[in-house]
Amino acid sequence: MNKPVILTGDRTTGPLHIGHYAGSLQNRLRCQDDHDQFLLLADTQALTDNAHDPAKVRRSVLEVALDYLAVGIDPARTTICLQSHLPALAELSMLYLNFVTVSRLERNPTIKDEIRARGFGRDIPAGFLCYPAAQAADITAFKATVVPVGEDQAPLIEQTNEIVRRINATAGVDILPEARAVIPKSGRLPGVDGKAKMSKSGGNAIALSASSDAIRAAVRAMFTDPKHLRVQDPGQVEGNVVFTYLDAFDPDEAGLAELKAQYQRGGVGDGQIKARLEEILQGLIAPIRARRAALSKDPAYIVDVIRNGTEIARARTESTKREVVEALGLFRL
Amino acid sequence: MNKPVILTGDRTTGPLHIGHYAGSLQNRLRCQDDHDQFLLLADTQALTDNAHDPAKVRRSVLEVALDYLAVGIDPARTTICLQSHLPALAELSMLYLNFVTVSRLERNPTIKDEIRARGFGRDIPAGFLCYPAAQAADITAFKATVVPVGEDQAPLIEQTNEIVRRINATAGVDILPEARAVIPKSGRLPGVDGKAKMSKSGGNAIALSASSDAIRAAVRAMFTDPKHLRVQDPGQVEGNVVFTYLDAFDPDEAGLAELKAQYQRGGVGDGQIKARLEEILQGLIAPIRARRAALSKDPAYIVDVIRNGTEIARARTESTKREVVEALGLFRL
Numbered sequence: 284m285n286k287p288v289i290l291t292g293d294r295t296t297g298p299l300h301i302g303h304y305a306g307s308l309q310n311r312l313r314c315q316d317d318h319d320q321f322l323l324l325a326d327t328q329a330l331t332d333n334a335h336d337p338a339k340v341r342r343s344v345l346e347v348a349l350d351y352l353a354v355g356i357d358p359a360r361t362t363i364c365l366q367s368h369l370p371a372l373a374e375l376s377m378l379y380l381n382f383v384t385v386s387r388l389e390r391n392p393t394i395k396d397e398i399r400a401r402g403f404g405r406d407i408p409a410g411f412l413c414y415p416a417a418q419a420a421d422i423t424a425f426k427a428t429v430v431p432v433g434e435d436q437a438p439l440i441e442q443t444n445e446i447v448r449r450i451n452a453t454a455g456v457d458i459l460p461e462a463r464a465v466i467p468k469s470g471r472l473p474g475v476d477g478k479a480k481m482s483k484s485g486g487n488a489i490a491l492s493a494s495s496d497a498i499r500a501a502v503r504a505m506f507t508d509p510k511h512l513r514v515q516d517p518g519q520v521e522g523n524v525v526f527t528y529l530d531a532f533d534p535d536e537a538g539l540a541e542l543k544a545q546y547q548r549g550g551v552g553d554g555q556i557k558a559r560l561e562e563i564l565q566g567l568i569a570p571i572r573a574r575r576a577a578l579s580k581d582p583a584y585i586v587d588v589i590r591n592g593t594e595i596a597r598a599r600t601e602s603t604k605r606e607v608v609e610a611l612g613l614f615r616l
Numbered sequence: 617m618n619k620p621v622i623l624t625g626d627r628t629t630g631p632l633h634i635g636h637y638a639g640s641l642q643n644r645l646r647c648q649d650d651h652d653q654f655l656l657l658a659d660t661q662a663l664t665d666n667a668h669d670p671a672k673v674r675r676s677v678l679e680v681a682l683d684y685l686a687v688g689i690d691p692a693r694t695t696i697c698l699q700s701h702l703p704a705l706a707e708l709s710m711l712y713l714n715f716v717t718v719s720r721l722e723r724n725p726t727i728k729d730e731i732r733a734r735g736f737g738r739d740i741p742a743g744f745l746c747y748p749a750a751q752a753a754d755i756t757a758f759k760a761t762v763v764p765v766g767e768d769q770a771p772l773i774e775q776t777n778e779i780v781r782r783i784n785a786t787a788g789v790d791i792l793p794e795a796r797a798v799i800p801k802s803g804r805l806p807g808v809d810g811k812a813k814m815s816k817s818g819g820n821a822i823a824l825s826a827s828s829d830a831i832r833a834a835v836r837a838m839f840t841d842p843k844h845l846r847v848q849d850p851g852q853v854e855g856n857v858v859f860t861y862l863d864a865f866d867p868d869e870a871g872l873a874e875l876k877a878q879y880q881r882g883g884v885g886d887g888q889i890k891a892r893l894e895e896i897l898q899g900l901i902a903p904i905r906a907r908r909a910a911l912s913k914d915p916a917y918i919v920d921v922i923r924n925g926t927e928i929a930r931a932r933t934e935s936t937k938r939e940v941v942e943a944l945g946l947f948r949l
Contacts, residue, residue, distance in 0.1 A: 295947075326947055334714035337784065337944040344947040367941075368949055370703035377660060377706045377750065380743035381667035385718075388742055409721055409749060410713035413742055417710065453668065558795055575654060590949050610702075611670040614628075614677040616701055616923050 287443075289314055290462075292323030292366075292394050295343035296365060297306045297334060300488035302481035305595040308354045310431060310467060315360040315411040322351060324589065327366040328375070328417060331410040348494050348585050349551050350491050352616035360563045364596035365589050366421070371600035375420035375607065379464060380413060382449040383426040383442070384569035391397035419443040421535055423450075423459045424600035431465045440464035441536070452544040454610035459603075469531055492575050502561040507553045525556045532563050622647055623760035623795075625656030625699075628676035629666060631643035632683040632807050633821035634897070635805040635814035638864040641687045642801060648693040654758050654929060658924065660699045660706070661750060664743040665734060681918050683824050686908035691921045697929035698922050699754070704933035708753035708940065713746060715782040717777070725771045741809060752776040756783075756792045756940075757933040764798045773797035777905060787943035791930050792936075802864055810857050825908050826901055835894040840886045847885040858889045 291307065293299065300307070304577055314320050324347055329340045339464045351363055366372060388394060388414065394415065400405055410417075422443050429439055444461045451457045472486025473479055481488045489501045507525050511518035520526045520543050542559070545551045578585065608615060626632065630642070647653050657680055661671045677698065690846025698707060716860055721727060727748065731740055732855065743750075755763055755776050763773055777794045784790045806812055814821045822834045840858050844851035853859045853876050866872045876894070878884045911918065941948060 330711065330714050331949055332714075332948075337786065337946050339945040341945055365947065365949060367707075367946060370707055373706040373710045374700075374703055377665065377692060377743065381663050381665075383742050384686055384739045386747050406717045406719060408714045409718050410717050411709065411712055414717050415744065416742060425742045453670065530758050586833065586949065593949060612674055612760055613663075613670050613700060614674040616700060616919065616926060 286317060286319040286423055287429050288302050288427045289318045289320045289429045289431065290323065290422050290425045291320070291327050291431050292421075293347050294327045294329040294440065295324050295340055295347050296341050297339070298346040298492060300481060300483065300490050301348075301528075301532075301568070302488060304354065304466055304491060304567070305472045306433065307431060308349045308351075308356075311361065312355050316371045318353060319528075320361045321363055321427070321599075322339055322356065322363045322592075323421060323466065323596075324348060324363065324365045324511055325421075328414055331408060331414050331417075332403075334410070336580075344589070345582060345585055349575055349578055349587055352404070352578050352585070352588065353491060355574075358592060362595050363588055363592040365593045368593045369424070369596055371424055371597070371604035372420050374422055374604055375600075376413070376417040378607070379416040379419050379450070382453075383416055384445050384470055385412075387442075387445075388415060391415055396435060402611050405606055415439050415442040416446065418448045422462050424446060424603045425596070426603060427462055428460050428462055430462045431467065433471055434466050437464045437466060449485065450607065450611070454607075454612075456610050458606055458610040466563050472531055473524055473527060475501050475505045477522065489564065489568075490587055491568065491571050493572070494564060495569070498564050498568060499561055502557050502564065505557065507556070515549050517527055517549040518546045519546055520555075525553070525560050528560055529556070529563070532567060533559070601614065619650060619652040620762050621758055621760045622651045622653045622762045622764065623656065624764050625658050625754050626652070626680050627662040628657050628659045628673055628680050629662050630672070630816045631812060631823055631825060633816060633823050634865075635821060636683075637687065637824060637900070638802055638805045639766065639800055640764060641684075643687075643785070645688050648690055652760065653694045654760070654932075655689065655694055655696045655925075656731050656754060656929075657681060657698045658754075664741060664747050664750075665736075667741065667743070667808055677922070678915060681706065681910055681922055682908055684905045685911050685921065686824060691925060695928050696921055696925040697768065699727055699925045701926045702757070702929055702933050703938040704757055704930070705753050707937055708757055708933075709746070709750040710750050711781050712749040712783070713942070715779050715786075716749055719743075720778075721748060722942070724748055724775055729768065748772050748775040749779065749912075752779045752860075755795050756904070757936045758929070759793055759932075759936060761793050761795055762798055763795045764800060766804055767799050770799060772798045777862075783890055783940065784915055787940075789883060789943050791943040806857055806860060807866055808838045808857060809836050815893045820899065822901075824901065824904050825873075826905070828898060828902070831897050831901060832875065832894055835897065836889050838890065839895075840889070844886065848882050850882040851879045851884065851886075857888070858893050861893055862889070862896070864878070865900060866892070886888040921948060 284566050326340050326344055348363060418439055436573050440462055447459045447461050450459055472481055474481040474485055476487040478487055489498060505524050507523050508519035527540050628816040657677050659673050659677055666673050681696060700929040751772055764875055773795055780792045780794050782857050785790055805814055807818055809820040822831060838857050860873055
């Protein structure tokens with residue numbers, strides 16, 4: 284067990300899409316052998332801005348777990364666990380809230396951006412403001428040292444490490460390790476409409492369970508270069524969603540570079556690049572969709588996977604909680 | 617089990633004093649038979665403004681439990697339990713934080729006053745700002761409907777009930793009862809120096825374990841009426857700490873009324889009223905001190921009492937957590 288520990292996961296607010304595949308799932312598949320990897324179904328965190336709709340959060344637990352298994356996450360090599368069923372995470376969260384000030388949480392750039400994006404204004408749910416402390420609890424409870432995050436989330440890992448240093452200083456012993464944010468090279472995949480964020484609620488996502496027709500329709504409607512009206516015109520590659528997706532999914536780098544050059548010179552129609560992308564996406568999603576359909580016939584198996592992973596995670600997180608409580612010299616019955 | 621449920625308790629930040637006796641312990645003794653009473657050793661809450669000194673919080677757990685038993689709290693009739701060992705409280709706290717906004721917490725008059733009193737300014741620990749949600753978790757986890765609080769704490773119960781109403785509304789069922797703040801008639805006992813707050817750290821308290829000499833010295837030094845210089849002068853009763861204490865502890869109401877009248881007319885020396893108070897306090901504290909000394913020889917017994925009470929409380933609080941999770945329709949493994 285000397286593999287580096289990775290903690291990652293997803294808020295359970297809906298099924299995953301190809302943006303998740305490009306941004307994180309692919310990387311998780313690569314990490315299954317040489318890392319001790321935990322995938323957190325973050326239903327507790329999902330509630331921080333979905334408390335009005337707990338049913339959505341509940342439904343999505345099985346959806347996200349299905350997506351994990353369908354893309355090839357192997358429960359024998361990756362521990363899939365459910366945040367709400369790991370009480371040590373809540374206990375450490377409450378403890379860590381004493382080691383961070385309100386003004387520090389308010390200064391967190393990720394939180395500031397997300398408060399703006401969600402239109403919370405002054406009426407932020409307290410749980411939302413506090414979630415960096417909860418995330419510190421998640422990361423440290425697993426003693427994770429590697430945390431893959433989007434570029435915009437790097438400040439959250441800095442916040443975690445500040446809490447780690449304060450806990451260690453108070454305990455007088457380095458009981459918790461600092462974590463390192465690993466930011467994927469690929470960056471975040473835009474929506475099919477060219478908007479920065481792909482999301483199911485935004486209607487601009489391609490789900491991992493998308494039908495063949497849905498994939499075709501999404502690629503056909505995809506945002507390209509609005510000034511590229513005739514095949515012979517030179518076309519823009521930057522900001523052209525089809526090329527952004529090809530960058531993420533096309534394994535033939537040389538062929539893609541050649542296609543981009545042709546497109547920029549003129550003589551390549553949008554239909555041609557879309558056909559290429561569609562073929563790649565159909566090829567990527569077809570087996571995922573098939574596995575997902577097969578697995579979804581056996582929800583009891585999915586629940587078993589989550590239950591088993593959560594038991595492993597419970598032992599790990601309870602053990603860390605005990606160590607922290609002892610190191611801080613708190614009362615133990 | 618149709619007795620009304622009371623939740624009360626103390627932050628474990630030091631041994632208790634006669635201010636606690638007058639303000640709450642006396643009342644708890646009276647409630648042991650006709651209420652289902654839970655006493656929470658609030659070590660988690662104590663950390664919200666003592667995270668820098670966890671050792672003090674730890675030591676005080678046994679001290680406060682000793683005080684409870686020494687004054688006559690009977691573990692067979694009152695459940696003494698340890699907050700940090702009830703994970704459902706942390707889990708419900710984290711959940712409730714999603715049902716209250718940051719601005720609502722900041723507007724809480726109790727929190728505003730305490731932030732000022734503690735000199736936190738903008739550097740409030742997040743746990744301190746959030747503790748009304750944690751207190752709502754404590755109260756509701758026991759389904760307590762009666763919560764004895766100081767006058768200044770009544771807004772916290774209103775905050776709890778707001779959360780209760782939001783949870784019930786989201787669940788579509790009245791899963792949690794609202795609680796009623798019960799404010800003791802006696803009010804808060806001032807320090808022996810006349811300052812509003814009696815506290816061990818302020819050096820103006822009489823501990824429940826005070827020696828006979830310490831009681832004598834405290835009463836001798838007690839603030840009376842600074843203008844009452846000679847026995848024959850008329851004296852002030854209002855603001856005279858000796859009389860405030862006599863109001864709290866003298867069982868002979870008629871005799872006390874007569875003494876006050878004499879003191880106001882003139883002819884009663886401070887020595888006389890102090891002698892009366894000292895006799896009463898010596899009589900009150902002597903048996904408490906003796907029981908405390910005897911009990912403190914058997915710390916394993918104290919730990920057993922806490923462990924047994926915490927097990928009873930764990931069953932109760934876990935059951936409420938499950939009910940809330942189910943009523944909200946969250947995922948359950």
